[in-house]
Every structure is written in structure tokens, then in C-alpha cells.
Amino acid sequence: MIQLHDLQFEPFISEAEIEEAIAKVAISLNEEYKGQNPVFVGVLNGAFMFASDVIKRFEGDCEVSFVKLGSYEGTSTTGTVKTLVGLNQKLKGRKVIILEDIVDTGNTLEEINRILEIEEVADYQVATLFFKPEAYKKDFEIKFKGLEIPNKFIVGYGLDYDGLGRNLTQVYKRKE
Numbered sequence: 001m002i003q004l005h006d007l008q009f010e011p012f013i014s015e016a017e018i019e020e021a022i023a024k025v026a027i028s029l030n031e032e033y034k035g036q037n038p039v040f041v042g043v044l045n046g047a048f049m050f051a052s053d054v055i056k057r058f059e060g061d062c063e064v065s066f067v068k069l070g071s072y073e074g075t076s077t078t079g080t081v082k083t084l085v086g087l088n089q090k091l092k093g094r095k096v097i098i099l100e101d102i103v104d105t106g107n108t109l110e111e112i113n114r115i116l117e118i119e120e121v122a123d124y125q126v127a128t129l130f131f132k133p134e135a136y137k138k139d140f141e142i143k144f145k146g147l148e149i150p151n152k153f154i155v156g157y158g159l160d161y162d163g164l165g166r167n168l169t170q171v172y173k174r175k176e
């Protein structure tokens with residue numbers, strides 16, 4: 001059990017399970033994008049660990065960029081997502097892979113979709129380490145998923161509770 005601010009969290013997903021999920025996503029990405037020099041776009045802050053670990057396993061040429069958006073305060077969504085930091089490279093005509101630590105409601109992805117439409121990318125897909133099928137409310141298909149998880153608030157491996165917990169190497173869920 002750990003405490004972050006006022007909340008207690010209990011172990012939920014081990015380092016080994018996380019590693020296995022990343023390896024699975026990396027195998028799929030290597031198959032799908034062989035010889036295509038894709039651009040990975042990591043969504044800050046949460047995706048920094050997943051982006052690092054999955055990009056390390058990519059075997060061909062690739063480029064890397066990051067965007068920063070935010071929608072969460074505490075443990076529930078505010079429903080609004082704002083662009084804070086934009087892309088630093090042209091994506092027109094490129095194959096893009098969005099890297100997310102977690103897809104929950106899909107609000108963040110919707111915002112990113114809007115940006116990518118403006119950029120006129122050739123093709124884009126999403127790779128997420130964690131996915132909450134019960135919470136996801138959008139039509140956009142998520143092609144690369146590490147682990148499907150129940151609709152619980154989790155921390156660790158990049159995911160925070162009010163700024164804390166991103167450095168944890170395993171994932172914890174809020175104690176009920």
C-alpha cells in the first residue's frame with residue numbers, strides 16, 4: 001500500500017506485466033511500420049515512460065515528437081482538453097503513431113485527432129499502454145493496446161495523482 005497526498009493506493013499491475021504489454025505493442029509496431037520511417041508523437045506528461053520504452057524497441061528509422069495536453073484534475077475529468085504545447089515538426093504526409101500512457105474517456109485523443117486533421121498526415125494510429133474499455137466513449141479505433149483495465153483510477157509508470165506517482169515502476173489503483 002502507498003499514500004499519495006490524501007489517497008491510498010494498492011498494487012495493481014506489476015513491472016513484469018507492464019514490460020510484457022510494452023513488448024507486445026512493440027512487436028506489432030515493428031511489423032506494421034517496417035521500413036516506413038514513422039513519427040512517434042508522445043502525449044506529455046504521462047506518456048514519457050511508455051514512449052521511451054516502446055521507442056527503444058522500435059527497430060527501423062523513426063522520428064519522435066511530443067505534444068502536451070491536459071484534462072484531469074484530481075481523479076475525475078473536467079471534460080475540457082486544452083492544447084498547451086504544439087508539435088515541433090511538420091507531419092504533413094507522414095505516418096504518425098500517437099503514444100499514450102492511458103486512453104480513458106478518449107477526450108484527449110479527440111483533441112489530438114483535431115490537430116492531426118489540420119496537419120494533413122498520411123495516416124495515424126494510436127498506441128496506448130493502458131485502455132479502459134468501459135470508459136471509452138469515442139468511435140476512433142485504437143489499434144495498439146497494451147493492457148485493457150477496469151474503470152479504476154490508477155497511478156504509476158508515468159500516471160500521476162495531482163503530480164505524484166509518475167516515477168513508480170509498477171501501477172497502483174485507488175484503494176476502495
Ligand SMILES: O=P(O)(O)OC[C@H]1O[C@H](OP(=O)(O)OP(=O)(O)O)[C@H](O)[C@@H]1O
Nearest residue numbers: 044045046070071072104105106107108
Ligand atoms: O482519455 P482521457 O479521458 O482524455 O484520459 C487520458 C489522458 O489523461 C491523462 O493525461 P492528463 O490529462 O492527466 O495529463 P498528464 O499526462 O500530464 O498527467 C493521460 O496521460 C491521457 O493523456
Ligand SMILES: Nc1nc2[nH]cnc2c(=O)[nH]1
Nearest residue numbers: 104152153154155159160
Ligand atoms: N493518473 C491517472 N490519470 C488518468 N487519466 C485518465 N485516466 C487516468 C487514470 O486512471 N489515472
